[in-house]
Amino acid sequence: MAYSQGATVLAADPFGNNPKRPYLLLSNDHVPYGQEYIAAVITTTVRNEAIELTDTKFEQGQLPRTSYVSPWSILTLKDWMITHQPAKATDATVDEVRQEIETYIQTE
Secondary structure (H helix, E strand, O other): OOOOOOEEEEEEOOOOOOOEEEEEEOOOOOOOOOOEEEEEEEEOOOOOOOEEOOHHHEEEEOOOOOOEEEEEEEEEEEHHHEEEEEEEEOHHHHHHHHHHHHHHHOOO
16 A cells, blocks of 8 residues: 555545545555555535544644544545645544544444
């Protein structure tokens, strides 16, 4: 895998109007096929349910604007879609997003 878990990357936006957008890579190196990543959308839109990416959420780098991870907006990125890695989130940040995702997929 070219990018590790927690990488904050810029990649093609398959669903939006922007050519590129940031994502937080959540998958580890156990994902089959090695060229794909499970990722959460990062946006600048403030939502109560989103996780704000403050300076303490990164172990290196940063994003140019205040940004938020949308744990309910998950997709698979292919390696070739990624163009740049401006930052890397902490393990605690990845774990926080994972825990929030569980609230959306656990059985009731």
